[in-house]
Each structure stands twice: as C-alpha cells, then as structure tokens.
Amino acid sequence: MKLHHSVVAMGAALLLAAGCGGGGSPGSSPSPSAPATTAASASPTATATGSPNFVNVVQVDYKFVPSTIKVTSGGSVFVLVINNQSKTLHNFSLVMKGSTTNYGNIKPGEQKVFPIKVSAGSYSFYCVFHKSLGMTGTLVVS
C-alpha cells in the first residue's frame, strides 16, 4: 500500500501587468478642418429706398435761389446743398411744425450739405441774419 503524496505546488503566478507608462505617443494634432460653409442664405441687404435727392440752393444777394424748394421724398431724407456765392455770411434755418432748426452758417464761398429728414408738408426757411431783408424761402415736400 503506497501513499502517494502528491504535492501540488501551486505556484502563484503573479502576473504583473506592466502598464506601459512611457508611451511616447505624439499627441494628435488638431486637424484644422475648414468649417464647411453652407451656402449663405439670401443676404439681408438693406435696400435703400433710392438714392437721396440732392437739391441745390444758392445764396446770393440776400436771397435763396431758388426760394422755393420742391422735394418729392416725403418721409425720407433729402440732401440740401447750399452754396453761398455772396460776400456775406449766411445761414439756413428751417421751420418745421412750429420748431425751428438752425442748420448753421455758410461762409462766403462755402458749400454746405445738410441731410434733412422731411415729411410731407410745406415749410419755411430763412437766413437768421437777413430774415428781415426777405431772405426766406419755402420748402414743399410731397
């Protein structure tokens, strides 16, 4: 009768999972992918309601020439161009709905440009220096 002592040596295998720490993997460079531009939708172009009206007035001999300005851009802006062709300092003041706006003086030989927003109506204007001499006019906006 033999007793076999089987010794089972159980070697504990330690598996050291070596974590790879020093991996020199280059960082992924961000690819500059061009943003896909979709077709631009209809551009919201602010369509001007038309080029502004330019009205030329001359100041000469204590008068506005012409003394009556007719504008057909009621509700929008027209551009008043005043040329002082005299040797005297003049002015442009506009009376609209009871309030007077002094747009300033125009020196002899000077040209000034005044964008003026108007609504339909009839208004008077004058030179503050020579109003008493009859240097007045009428702006008619339709």
Ligand SMILES: [Cu+2]
């Ligand atoms: Cu004047």
